Amino acid sequence: MRATMTPQQIADHFSKRFEGQISDISVREWAEGTKKVPIRSVWMRIPREQIIDAVRELVAIDYPHLGVVSAVDCGDIIELLYHMQVFFGGRHEEIEIIFTVPIPKNDPHVPTITEVIPGAVYTEREKQDMIGVIVDGIPDNRRIFLPVDFPEGVYPWRKDEKGIPDSMIKELWRVGRPEGRPSPAVKVIEKPERVQAISSGDSTGPVNPPEKQGEELLGGEKNE
């Protein structure tokens, strides 16, 4: 047995530990197959100030596996959902814990949880890219999925004026080639390779000079 607590006990534990700050606690079950073995989850809403403590509290119960942090644009607020699992490795014992963290759009900041779960930096970087939530204290502040020349202040998952504008997706034939991209890291080799091969003497097979090739081609056409 890996599990030391039931989903209801985890829910009670958190509501007691973060009294008055946690809301909408619910324990859910879903089952598939003929035996209907339940997949159990605990959902709760936590203010952003408490997220690190909440994750620490979970680590004290069992070190969780962080699946992903997903994000929803809900108008005035953005909701971040931290999907974590505890008690994996037993048989049918796993419990999924989902922390929903509301973040106001006019102050889109959330503290990083990387000091507790180092692997979280990957998904936190994605949230900065995609929904424009600033993760305070993130160890790696670079973009992750969006290209370097993607415009600043545009966030693909936003549903407001900061989302993808029509100009970026409609009538793309008007756009032309992208400009101002960083130059390639590799020097472009100016000489054609064939010429190089002759000068270095590496070539083993016969190499026709371009003029001769052309003549042969023309000759062939004439014969036909």
Next chain:
Amino acid sequence: MSDAKPSYFLPIGPIHPALKEPINFTLKMNGEVVEEVDFAPGRAHRGIEWMGMRRNPVQILHLCDRICGICGVHHALAFAQAVEQIAGVEVPDRAYYVRTIIAEFERIQSHLLWAGVAAHELGFDTLFHLAWQVREESVDVIEYITGNRINYGIIMIGGTRRDITQDMYPRIERALTYYEDLFAKMADLFLNDKTIHMRCRNTGVLSKQRALELGTVGPTARASGLAMDVRVDSPYAAYGDLDIEIILPEVYGQETVGDVYDRIVVRLYEIVQSVTIIRQCLAQMPEGSVLAEEKYAKLLNGLKKASGEAFGRVEAPRGEDLHHVRMNGKQEAPEMWKVKASTYSNQMAWVDILRGEQIADIPIIVASIDPCMSCTDRVAMVRQDGDAGVITKEQLHQLSVRKTREMQK
């Protein structure tokens, strides 16, 4: 004298068309040894989630099939699982079994594909050809059941679009026997080979603690001794009815190291496990239909009114796939759809397992977590002193092959 050697940067990538997360490595090298690792995914981000949020769930299902060419059905499964929870769709029991059988055949073909790639990266091309030849059998069965070799399109919200009927059993059984008979030979070729042992033992080691902290999943996590498998932990489809256990490297009777060799062990034994799972499914298959609602218009109408949120989690060949869906009952398209593929979780492990290794080991270590390999197609090497040169994939591959040959001497 050796101390004065300046370190230089070795970028690898970035074009990588097969995965959602294409990758660009920048490795800080000291001579032949990797000092630091950095990677930048997203060079060919297709915005599939963005597209999905403008389409209805049935359209998204077919988009899911195309997230990954190798483990497409698992994405469709995870998405269907989430939507069925939100809309309260009752899936017929038989459909769970059909889903499981397809998912396990996909695992067989994915692991064999990986085994071939791994052998090729080591310069063992005979084994690469053998692995890819025997892989054909599973792809043939998938084609026999679904009509397609990839992008099967068999999953539907509320079940599957095709059934596995009694007259198909002999063909499936033939494939299962084929893999059972083959296992001893494959295990001998991969695990008792002196060269593979030399190249893979103690190469790219990931400790159990780091595997946990970095959030790795699937065979990569299990090879480090971290017991986690969604099929056993949170059983979906028919897995709750079956007798399955998490495969750890101990299954081969050796101590867990967490290296490339252990990753081979886990994947090989999972192929056998898949065969037994399919056997169990065929034996226990319940009767009945495989689809809850055959009229798509009615199904879509019901989904349009559904509201709520749920997640779907499945164990894809490379590890956990997680789909989070939120629907608001006002529009056809989901309000939110987040896809978390397995490589998303495993990429962080590269930073740990590449550090301290040699250039010639990069191909096999990068391949060992089972990403798609086209990222090493083109490698450019830039030395800090401005001396620029290019290493093609071929040259990097040759380096790896040469190391194998030297070790064989």
